[in-house]
Structures are given as C-alpha cells and as structure tokens.
Amino acid sequence: TCLPLPAAPSCQPLPLSRHFPFSSLPYLSSSARDALQFSTISGTLPSLLVVEDETDARDLIAFALRQAGAQVKATASVQEALESFCEKKPDAIVSDLGMPVEDGFVLIRKVRELEAKNGTRTPAIALTAYAQDVDRVRCLASGFNMHIPKPIDPNALVLAVSNLLELPL
Numbered sequence: 050t051c052l053p054l055p056a057a058p059s060c061q062p063l064p065l066s067r068h069f070p071f072s073s074l075p076y077l078s079s080s081a082r083d084a085l086q087f088s089t090i091s092g093t094l095p096s097l098l099v100v101e102d103e104t105d106a107r108d109l110i111a112f113a114l115r116q117a118g119a120q121v122k123a124t125a126s127v128q129e130a131l132e133s134f135c136e137k138k139p140d141a142i143v144s145d146l147g148m149p150v151e152d153g154f155v156l157i158r159k160v161r162e163l164e165a166k167n168g169t170r171t172p173a174i175a176l177t178a179y180a181q182d183v184d185r186v187r188c189l190a191s192g193f194n195m196h197i198p199k200p201i202d203p204n205a206l207v208l209a210v211s212n213l214l215e216l217p218l
Contacts (some may be wrong), residue, residue, distance in 0.1 A: 095214055096120040096137070100130040100144035100156060101176070106201070110143065110176075113203030114210065127151035131159055134171075141214055142173040143206070146188070153177075157192040172213045176201060 097119045101107035104125070111123040122139065124130045126148065134142075142160065146153035157173055164170055173195075175188040180198030188196040195209055211217070 094118045094120055095140040095210065095216065096122070097210065098130060098133055098139040098142045098144075099123040100125075100127065100142065100148070100153065102126060102145060102148040106145070106199075109203070110201060110206065113206060114143070116203075117207040117210075119210070127153075127156045127159070130156055131163075134160060135163070138169070139171065141210060142171055143210065144173065144175060144193075146175055146177040146179070153193075154191050161192045174206075174209060174213060 097114055099107060099111050099114065099121055101110060101123070102125050107123050107125065111121045114121050122133050122137075124133055127150070130142075130144070133139075142157075144153040144156055153175055157175075160171065160173070173193045175193040175196045176199060177184060177188070177196065178199045185196040194213055197206065197209055
C-alpha cells in the first residue's frame, strides 16, 4: 500500500515564447545531434511518456527527446498520461510535478499501483522547480527514479534518460 504524502507545493514553470526558435538552439547542431542520439543493442529506440501541463515546456522537452531519437508521447495532464500509459506502456516517464488538478506525485502513485498488479516498474524522472535535497528525497521516496530541477537543460535531460534506461549514446 502507498502511504499518503503531503501535498506538493504548486510551481509554475518558466514561461517560454510560443514561437521559441528551436532550430537556433546550440544543442541542435549536427555535431550535438550526432553525439546525443539514443541507441540500443536491439535497434529499437526508447518510447517515452512526457507529462507537462505548460505547453511551451512540454513542446521543448518532447522536441529535445525526439531530436535524440526517442519516440515521444506528450501529454498535458495526469488523466491523459494514465490513458496513454494503459494504452501502450512506455520505456520511461518524464513528468512535471507541479500540475493543476492532479500533480506528478499522484501520477507516479497511480502508475506504481497499476504496476504492482503485474510486477513491472517503469523508470520515471521528476521535473520540478524545487531543487533542494528535501525535494529530491521526496521525489525518490514517492516512486520516481530521478529528480531533475528546472529550468531543464535539454542535453542533461537526454543524458539522464539514457542513463536511466542504460542506453548508450
């Protein structure tokens, strides 16, 4: 059984322009793309479930992971994420914590409850503006495997997913 955790404080992601010039980012240069490409021994690329309520942040995260070769399903809420998770189990979850209605802690609790029935455990990364040690400990205790503070560095996120899934780059 899951022990109830205190409610997560609400956090607002840093706003990005809706017309963010993704193509001008230095991490998208051809040498960076070549260096940060997911690969696997089996030849299949990782499928990732991204959960972020803020449109610009969700687009940036999904874009960076797709540039590295991942198959990304991006969702805006816990409900959408759970529907997607049940439809097709991803290799990993990358989720914001501070979302309206239900937060990332609710998501990971529900995912872990679903997985307990069949003995699986999907690796999960928590994204949050809260970066103190107590926040990291709370994320790990709630069922996430990693805690990455915002603002997100796309290269660091790609490396974190690669390490979490034990994929060579």
